[in-house]
Amino acid sequence: MSDDFRASLELQHEIEQWYYREARLLDGREYQKWLALCAPEIRYVVPGRGNPLVDNALRGTEEMISVERELEERDGDRLPIRDETLPYLMLRVERAFKPNSWSENPPARTRRLVGNVEITGTEGETFSVVSAFHLHWTRPGSATFLYAGQRRDVLARAEGGSAGDLRIVRREVILDMADIEYPTLGLFF
Amino acid sequence: MGASPPRVADVVNADATLIGRKAWSDPGLYELEKKGIFGKSWLFLAHETQIPNPGDFVQAYMCETPIIVARGRDGGIHANVNSCVHRGLPVCRADHGNAKSFVCPYHSWSYSVEGKLQSIPQERHVEGRTDKSKLSLKAVPRVETWHGMIFGSFDPEIEPLEQYLGDQRWYLDAFFERFENGIEFVGSPQRWVLNANWKLPMENQLGDVNHGPFLHAAVIPPEANAEVFDHGYSCVAQPGHGATFRLMPEDAPLESVAWGFEGMASLLSPEIHEYLRELQMKAEERVGPIRARMKGLTYGVYPNLSFLWSNTAFKVSHPRGPGKVEYWSWSVVPSDAPEEYKRILRGNHTAFFGPGGLLEQEDSEAWTQQYLGSAIDFADDRPYFYGLGVGEEKPHPDLPGLVSVTANEFYARNFYLRWRDALMAVEEG
Numbered sequence: 238m239s240d241d242f243r244a245s246l247e248l249q250h251e252i253e254q255w256y257y258r259e260a261r262l263l264d265g266r267e268y269q270k271w272l273a274l275c276a277p278e279i280r281y282v283v284p285g286r287g288n289p290l291v292d293n294a295l296r297g298t299e300e301m302i303s304v305e306r307e308l309e310e311r312d313g314d315r316l317p318i319r320d321e322t323l324p325y326l327m328l329r330v331e332r333a334f335k336p337n338s339w340s341e342n343p344p345a346r347t348r349r350l351v352g353n354v355e356i357t358g359t360e361g362e363t364f365s366v367v368s369a370f371h372l373h374w375t376r377p378g379s380a381t382f383l384y385a386g387q388r389r390d391v392l393a394r395a396e397g398g399s400a401g402d403l404r405i406v407r408r409e410v411i412l413d414m415a416d417i418e419y420p421t422l423g424l425f426f
Numbered sequence: 427m428g429a430s431p432p433r434v435a436d437v438v439n440a441d442a443t444l445i446g447r448k449a450w451s452d453p454g455l456y457e458l459e460k461k462g463i464f465g466k467s468w469l470f471l472a473h474e475t476q477i478p479n480p481g482d483f484v485q486a487y488m489c490e491t492p493i494i495v496a497r498g499r500d501g502g503i504h505a506n507v508n509s510c511v512h513r514g515l516p517v518c519r520a521d522h523g524n525a526k527s528f529v530c531p532y533h534s535w536s537y538s539v540e541g542k543l544q545s546i547p548q549e550r551h552v553e554g555r556t557d558k559s560k561l562s563l564k565a566v567p568r569v570e571t572w573h574g575m576i577f578g579s580f581d582p583e584i585e586p587l588e589q590y591l592g593d594q595r596w597y598l599d600a601f602f603e604r605f606e607n608g609i610e611f612v613g614s615p616q617r618w619v620l621n622a623n624w625k626l627p628m629e630n631q632l633g634d635v636n637h638g639p640f641l642h643a644a645v646i647p648p649e650a651n652a653e654v655f656d657h658g659y660s661c662v663a664q665p666g667h668g669a670t671f672r673l674m675p676e677d678a679p680l681e682s683v684a685w686g687f688e689g690m691a692s693l694l695s696p697e698i699h700e701y702l703r704e705l706q707m708k709a710e711e712r713v714g715p716i717r718a719r720m721k722g723l724t725y726g727v728y729p730n731l732s733f734l735w736s737n738t739a740f741k742v743s744h745p746r747g748p749g750k751v752e753y754w755s756w757s758v759v760p761s762d763a764p765e766e767y768k769r770i771l772r773g774n775h776t777a778f779f780g781p782g783g784l785l786e787q788e789d790s791e792a793w794t795q796q797y798l799g800s801a802i803d804f805a806d807d808r809p810y811f812y813g814l815g816v817g818e819e820k821p822h823p824d825l826p827g828l829v830s831v832t833a834n835e836f837y838a839r840n841f842y843l844r845w846r847d848a849l850m851a852v853e854e855g
Contacts, residue, residue: 283782287614290523315613316757319782320773324694328645328777329784335644340791416752418619420790422782 244356252366252392253354255403260349260370263425268330271425275323276393276404283318283410283422284308308411318412318422329423340421341376347424348373351388362394363406372426374419382419386426387411431455434853438846442839443813449842450623450800455849456748462848463729464489466581468590470731470742471495471505471566473611474574475761476522481539484522484614487744487752488578493566494518494528495576498540503571505578506541506563517563521614528563537563573602574609593663593826594727600671600717601735604685604709610761611740612772615754616780622793623800624730624745625845627753630789631724631732631741632668633660633837641788645778650688654723654832662819663827665840666728670832671735672721680706683721688736689774698767705760716824726837728844739775749797755780812838 244252262271275281286307295301332338353369372384391407410426431454437446448455471486472495483496485508492508494517508516510530517528517537527544529536534547541563549556566578570587572595577587588595602609630637635658639651657672674683681687681699684706692698709718722735730743738759744752757775759768778785815834822829830836 285614285616287521288519290520290525316616316772317776318616318780319776320769321777322694325690325773325777328690332644332784337640338644338788339641340787416619417617417781419781420620420794421787423784423787 242356242358244359248359248364249354249356251400252356252364252403255392255401256351256354256368258401260351264347264349266333266344268333268425272326272330274403274405275326276406277323279323279326279405280407281319281321281326281405281410282408283320283412283426285316285318286412286414304411318417326425329425343377345374345376345424364392364403366390366392370426372424374424376420379420384419384424384426385413387413388426429454431458434458434846434849437809438842439809441816442842442846443811443816444809445812445842446806446809447800447802448806449845450625450797451748453748456745458849458852459745459845460489462852463845464580464745466579466584466848467729468568468570468577468579468584468587469729470727470740471569471576471578473609473740473756474503474571474576475608475610477503479524481524481526482522483518483525483539485518485520486578487742488566488580489745492516493578494541494563495578496525496539496541499538500540502540503569503576504540505566505569505576506537507566509564510535511543511561511563512546541565573598591727592667594667594669594725596717596826597661597663597669597671597725598733600713600720601685601722601733603713603717604705605760605762606708606712607760607762609758610768612757612759612768615742615756616776618753618755618781618790619746620751620753620790620794621749622751622790622797623748624743624751626793626796627741627743627751627789628726628730628732629838629841630793631734632726632841633662633670633724633832633835635660635670635723635832637792641792642785644788645784657721658723658832659822659825659829660819660832660834660837661822661825661827661829662837662840664728666726666844668724668726668837668841670723670725670837672723673716674719674721676719678719683719684709685721685735686738686771686774688721690777691770691773695770698770701763701767723832726841728841734775734779737774737778738771739779741779749801751793812842 289306350371351368355367356364357367358365368388375381389409392403393406395402395404431452432448437449469488472484476484477497480497480499483494486493486495493505494508495505498504508518510517512535513532515530515532517530525539527536527538536545538544543558543561567582568579568584570577572587635654638646653672657674661669684702686692686702725733732741740756740758742754746752757772759771812835818834819828819830819836
């Protein structure tokens with residue numbers, strides 16, 4: 238991640254619009270259309286978020302309190318909440334359209350706000366983007382929950398694709414939870 | 427004060443075919459559970475692979491009591507209550523790590539990883555000397571291990587762990603003994619807080635595989651369910667424990683018997699198939715002809731440990747009051763598997779179980795809804811029916827304990843009879 242990368246206004250606009258459309262598809266339960274935004278090689282990861290031991294040797298440094306230290310599972314060597322490829326996401330989408338997926342019958346009502354969209358780098362037609370989200374979630378008979386987190390995405394313009402024709406190649410979802418007191422973390426964040 | 431709890435004998439009838447709703451929702455019965463069950467049983471704490479080196483520690487719970495499980499400088503395993511003897515604050519805040527000592531934030535009293543009080547900073551400003559040897563962290567009085575599984579008990583008089591597990595070991599060994607170098611718990615557990623009673627997740631894993639075709643119909647294919655009906659067994663080695671599995675036919679293709687072929691991970695990753703085949707080819711030599719054909723489903727160890735063989739997760743159901751549970755899940759892999767295979771196999775757990783799991787999404791919904799149903803008024807004359815298959819369980823020539831089809835709810839009746847006995851013992855003082 239580079240702190241001094243400057244995206245063009247045009248690219249910034251294209252990517253922000255793409256995120257708004259993605260949020261609208263997910264909140265509108267148009268999951269098949271959302272799935273079409275995923276690249277065949279997508280890796281979708283939700284790391285666990287732990288409470289590491291404070292390392293006294295790091296005192297006074299930003300590393301001592303860094304978010305990264307809490308994501309001990311992010312490299313895949315420990316236990317993430319989720320670590321999925323396209324077939325897993327397809328299974329989740331397929332499930333959503335079955336009347337006997339009881340935890341979503343009736344389905345949840347969601348609203349995603351995506352903001353702080355920062356393009357941190359490009360490589361050809363591939364873009365690294367960090368953004369923040371709030372996801373409001375409720376179901377009949379259930380309490381209301383607010384999921385908050387950060388997405389660290391790699392988006393790629395589809396081959397020969399026009400502006401706005403982007404696919405998710407990698408998505409890492411950093412959830413700002415302490416204890417997991419949500420009914421599910423099986424959503425499309 | 428609320429109303430006094432109902433009499434245990436009125437909540438669970440003599441053969442546990444009827445169980446009153448209050449068993450899951452009454453605060454008074456929950457207090458009896460703490461004394462009669464969580465104060466008297468072997469409770470799972472951690473696996474030795476999580477704390478290989480001196481100073482390594484992980485957090486655990488025994489009921490609602492926080493425990494530090496640490497590898498001491500002496501190489502031994504120490505389990506202590508995570509609460510300072512001075513003012514009661516936790517002396518350890520991290521989930522896991524490697525420590526030289528545990529220090530209370532309030533007045534900096536510090537303890538060795540073994541739990542001994544080492545220093546009281548304020549002591550030098552007073553004249554008297556304090557006998558620190560009497561001020562250790564409260565040690566869990568009994569700690570024993572089996573196959574690297576660390577258990578603790580608050581009951582100093584409890585029977586040895588191996589005896590407590592009894593013939594359940596035969597069923598657990600069918601899994602553990604398959605792997606030449608044992609198994610490894612991968613990383614920290616997923617910890618999920620649900621508005622449900624602790625007993626229902628436990629009951630679910632003890633033997634309730636028959637909710638699968640119904641609750642999970644959106645995900646589990648009918649073929650998988652047919653295999654459970656055709657070859658499935660439910661076994662109770664000792665009341666309170668349970669094991670379910672399929673005993674596959676002798677001529678079944680290797681891939682349909684072998685551990686690890688079930689689930690998406692191996693379906694999507696053919697590179698792992700040769701490894702899994704080789705494991706199965708060694709199975710008969712390692713666990714014998716019957717257990718080599720066992721394809722496990724779910725296991726339960728009284729009171730709150732379960733093992734989901736099919737998706738290779740260990741789980742503990744930690745109560746947080748009658749209506750709340752903190753459900754922990756660990757992924758388990760063969761400890762000598764190549765790293766990439768461990769990562770692949772882990773997906774069989776994380777995609778389907780735990781807080782992000784496709785299947786457990788439905789289970790957690792059922793468990794929270796069951797708690798709501800258990801907490802309603804004016805329905806105490808409709809206790810839950812646990813009578814399916816009464817008396818149909820029998821001894822089996824090849825399998826220890828009592829054995830039946832998976833639809834027989836005897837695993838649950840046995841669990842609740844043990845629960846009944848344990849709570850009545852407290853009631854009677």
